[in-house]
Amino acid sequence: MVKKILIANRGEIALRIIRACHELGIKTVAVYSQADELSLHVRFADEAVCIGGPASKDSYLKIPSILSAAEITNVDAIHPGYGFLAENAEFSQICYENELTFIGPSAEIINSMGDKASAKKTMKAAGVPVIPGSEGILENVEEARVLAEEMSYPVMLKATAGGGGRGIRLVRESSQLGNAYSTASNEALKGFNNGDLYLEKFVENPRHVEIQIVADQFGNVIHLGERDCSIQRRHQKLVEESPSPAVDDTLRKRMGDAAIKGAKSIDYVGLGTVEFLLAEDGQFYFMEMNTRIQVEHPVTEAVVGKDLVK
Structure with a gap:
């Protein structure tokens, strides 16, 4: 006690x-x-x-x-x-x-979700939809170039240890890749002491939707609906809205079930947020998992009427 x-x-x-x-x-x-x-x-x-x-x-x-x-x-x-x-x-x-x-979660869980490339691999293995891209960390710009050609442009370069919009570059054509790779890597190295990058297919005009989950030490996991944080500036969230105007009951269940499946696959404990990109066709893709309570938690509290801190 x-x-x-x-x-x-x-x-x-x-x-x-x-x-x-x-x-x-x-x-x-x-x-x-x-x-x-x-x-x-x-x-x-x-x-x-x-x-x-x-x-x-x-x-x-x-x-x-x-x-x-x-x-x-x-x-x-x-x-x-x-x-x-x-x-x-x-x-x-x-x-x-x-x-x-x-x-909060154990060190093992924090590590497994803290590295975004590793988190994506873990979620893919659990059956959670992920954006097509590199299987892990890119070795060099040439590997990025080969993968980009295979999946077709545009693509996104992302810092594996990144956050807050840093270490991210949109690449629309091959001629932009070299400069984007070096600037994203250097920015990540300065900001997070880790310049590793991974590559993803760029999803045009997506919404950014996150699912709030709660898990106990007995393996029980529930979700408390979504927050839509699509209104952003420089990859920083400006407005959070719940429920999302783009999510109906059927889609909410699909996204919630995916978030729960991902959390159970790593034996998650505590409050957490599973973030998805929602494409215009209704398909959604895992982005990352935040292994903590978030700044935006009062939005969910206002909807469900529960104190998440308790």
Whole structure:
């Protein structure tokens, strides 16, 4: 039974976790940087511990400091929220090794979905529809060129460790491939310390639809419908809408069943989001899986009337 939780985050998500814990009778410990000493999450938690300087690398990303705070406050569990260390497999594993419950998936699951090329391969093996493309990481630009010719242009180059629209390039013809490959790889290397790329067929005018799932440790997985995040700027989501105007009950069931099948194939535990591209013909393709609660979770909460943090 969890009696006290350390929240390894700040801002809105930290406050949401604190509120949920208070309603469930669970004590909370906030951690904060020197710059966040007067923040609301520090005031509303039962206890608070300063873990370092203003920069994230000196505080919210500093695993030894967070573990020290967990030890001195004698917590049972750590909730990572979203961002910072939420999808850090090393952090999940270290929590396990220190007999702390990491409120999220295991290190193995985070690793399996964190690398997008590996995630795509895993989902394909589970029978979830995936966009045609490379089987894994591209060895070089020549391999990309051969594959692009086989599947026909346009194609997308994507960073395997990417996110937030970085390390992605649309290539409409062969003459663009060399420059696109080098710029995408360099951008990914600078942003994620990993320049590996994979290739996908570009789907024209798709919608971006994500399925919210919830899974327990007994193998039970359900979905809570979709969020449509097709309105974007530079691959960054601007508006989330639920239910999607492009998804009817039949398609919702198909997409939900696919998301559940994918989650069960990796023995997923916790909250997660399976993201799909929805083509104009109604076919959908797996994009990626976020192994954490997302910023957009209140949209689903407003529709289903449930507190996902609880």
